[in-house]
Amino acid sequence: MTFSEENYLKTIYHLTTLLDSEISTNAIAEKMETKASSVTDMLKKLSEKNLVNYKKYQGVSLTDKGLHSAKMIVRKHRLWEVFLVDKLDFAWDEVHDIAEQLEHIKSEKLINKLDEFLNFPTEDPHGDPIPNAEGMIVKVEKQLLSELTEKQAGVCVGVKDTSSEFLQYLDKQEIALGSKIEVMSKESFDLSLKIKVGNKELMISNKIAANLFVKKV
Amino acid sequence: MTFSEENYLKTIYHLTTLLDSEISTNAIAEKMETKASSVTDMLKKLSEKNLVNYKKYQGVSLTDKGLHSAKMIVRKHRLWEVFLVDKLDFAWDEVHDIAEQLEHIKSEKLINKLDEFLNFPTEDPHGDPIPNAEGMIVKVEKQLLSELTEKQAGVCVGVKDTSSEFLQYLDKQEIALGSKIEVMSKESFDLSLKIKVGNKELMISNKIAANLFVKKV
DNA sequence: ATAAATTTTTAGACAAAGCTAAAAATTAAA
DNA sequence: TTTAATTTTTAGCTTTGTCTAAAAATTTAT
Numbered sequence: 001m002t003f004s005e006e007n008y009l010k011t012i013y014h015l016t017t018l019l020d021s022e023i024s025t026n027a028i029a030e031k032m033e034t035k036a037s038s039v040t041d042m043l044k045k046l047s048e049k050n051l052v053n054y055k056k057y058q059g060v061s062l063t064d065k066g067l068h069s070a071k072m073i074v075r076k077h078r079l080w081e082v083f084l085v086d087k088l089d090f091a092w093d094e095v096h097d098i099a100e101q102l103e104h105i106k107s108e109k110l111i112n113k114l115d116e117f118l119n120f121p122t123e124d125p126h127g128d129p130i131p132n133a134e135g136m137i138v139k140v141e142k143q144l145l146s147e148l149t150e151k152q153a154g155v156c157v158g159v160k161d162t163s164s165e166f167l168q169y170l171d172k173q174e175i176a177l178g179s180k181i182e183v184m185s186k187e188s189f190d191l192s193l194k195i196k197v198g199n200k201e202l203m204i205s206n207k208i209a210a211n212l213f214v215k216k217v
Numbered sequence: 218m219t220f221s222e223e224n225y226l227k228t229i230y231h232l233t234t235l236l237d238s239e240i241s242t243n244a245i246a247e248k249m250e251t252k253a254s255s256v257t258d259m260l261k262k263l264s265e266k267n268l269v270n271y272k273k274y275q276g277v278s279l280t281d282k283g284l285h286s287a288k289m290i291v292r293k294h295r296l297w298e299v300f301l302v303d304k305l306d307f308a309w310d311e312v313h314d315i316a317e318q319l320e321h322i323k324s325e326k327l328i329n330k331l332d333e334f335l336n337f338p339t340e341d342p343h344g345d346p347i348p349n350a351e352g353m354i355v356k357v358e359k360q361l362l363s364e365l366t367e368k369q370a371g372v373c374v375g376v377k378d379t380s381s382e383f384l385q386y387l388d389k390q391e392i393a394l395g396s397k398i399e400v401m402s403k404e405s406f407d408l409s410l411k412i413k414v415g416n417k418e419l420m421i422s423n424k425i426a427a428n429l430f431v432k433k434v
Numbered sequence: 435a436t437a438a439a440t441t442t443t444t445a446g447a448c449a450a451a452g453c454t455a456a457a458a459a460t461t462a463a464a
Numbered sequence: 465t466t467t468a469a470t471t472t473t474t475a476g477c478t479t480t481g482t483c484t485a486a487a488a489a490t491t492t493a494t
Contacts, residue, residue, distance in 0.1 A: 004481065025442055038482055040443055045480090057442060057489055088330040101322045107315050113305040221451065242472055255452055257473055262450090274459060274472060441490070446483100453478075460471070 003104050006073050007032065008042050009051060012062055013070035022059030071135040076111050077103035078124035083114060085125040092125040093167035127158020127177055127213060143216065145181060146191065146209035153182040154214025161211040173202060181214060220321045223290050224249065225259050226268060229279055230287035239276030288352040293328050294320035295341035300331060302342040309342040310384035344375020344394055344430060360433065362398060363408065363426035370399040371431025378428040390419060398431060
């Protein structure tokens with residue numbers, strides 16, 4: 001499988017987890033910053049290889065084979081991210097682009113040895129689940145901080161947006177995976193929140209809250 | 218730089234360390250298992266980019282820029298090999314193909330962090346030197362076991378042939394980097410050697426001896 | 435229900451990196 | 465030194481993955 005094929009599969013996989021329906025050509029093109037015509041070409045090719053179900057004008061979905069391949073790519077990406085943060089001491093906002101390259105390294109033995117070396121982590125540095133060698137994913141029941149109501153509290157277990165800006169904002173506010181967050185009050189006008197992290201109180205916009213996953217406690 | 222360009226540079230570098238003269242198109246083609254015409258095409262391209270000195274029919278050599286790039290690729294290859302053997306517990310005959318992929322990952326920060334994580338090794342698992350971040354190589358004065366005369370002894374510091382067959386042969390004979398090898402006698406007919414490794418004596422062919430580097434003691 | 439807007443596909447081109455076959459240059463041999 | 469053998473380059477074709485522009489299908493809106 002080529003890098004390009006792998007990138008398409010991964011993108012279709014990610015879009016599927018968001019929308020859980022047939023994925024449109026345009027949606028893929030937009031996410032990959034390429035042209036719809038290029039996407040069509042690749043979909044035909046992936047379809048030939050039985051990696052996707054594709055019918056002209058009808059959108060696309062992953063076959064079992066395609067889903068498994070996609071999960072293995074995601075597995076590699078996230079394991080390498082853990083390696084970079086836990087072993088090489090990278091910050092969580094620096095690892096995406098490097099993992100984007102490392103995810104294409106082909107060696108089952110390598111990735112399983114790496115998994116073992118990292119002590120079989122179940123989540124990457126952003127809180128996203130790591131499929132195991134069989135492709136199984138352990139789902140943590142999590143919700144967006146923006147979904148909590150006043151007086152509810154949760155532990156930060158992940159982020160939706162993984163951009164450097166957002167991650168660095170969190171670092172600045174000393175919000176990390178594992179931090180306990182309590183919703184003190186919620187402004188009905190703009191849905192901004194007053195929250196308590198550790199023993200500090202701060203105001204955050206709804207946009208921030210809508211990109212932070214918490215597990216209710 | 219593309220993977221292909223990097224592979225050509227690396228090959229030219231390796232051939233240069235063996236022959237230290239202008240490298241022929243055919244030599245490159247043979248080493249890379251490709252056609253001379255493909256090599257010519259690439260040499261033109263690398264020449265355009267000022268990575269090699271190339272004059273039609275005259276062979277090729279690396280420019281300073283090309284030499285530095287080649288060394289950085291070799292550096293990455295060898296550091297990843299150390300990682301695979303030391304950290305992930307691969308055998309020394311299993312790492313080449315994976316390192317061949319990993320050497321193309323682009324991130325200076327990654328490779329320098331990896332270097333640090335591995336505690337700045339100076340040699341890979343086969344005894345080949347690892348260029349430092351500036352491209353400097355610490356040369357160990359070593360020679361082939363086949364060059365030793367009767368009664369001389371040396372410590373195994375590297376291998377010339379890195380094929381699985383050879384490395385597994387060495388494993389079987391319990392010869393590893395650091396093993397002390399003493400030449401007991403040398404057969405003038407076929408140049409085979411009787412050697413002592415640890416407290417075991419064994420017979421080895423000249424071909425074996427000519428692929429083992431030792432440092433005289 | 436039909437026209438307008440949008441989405442998707444097709445057709446045709448291009449760059450990268452490879453190949454084959456033929457031509458040109460170099461080297462070796464008679 | 466001229467011919468023969470070898471090496472290297474050129475020319476032209478192929479595949480992969482991209483693009484633009486135009487055509488076709490679908491969806492939305494009047």
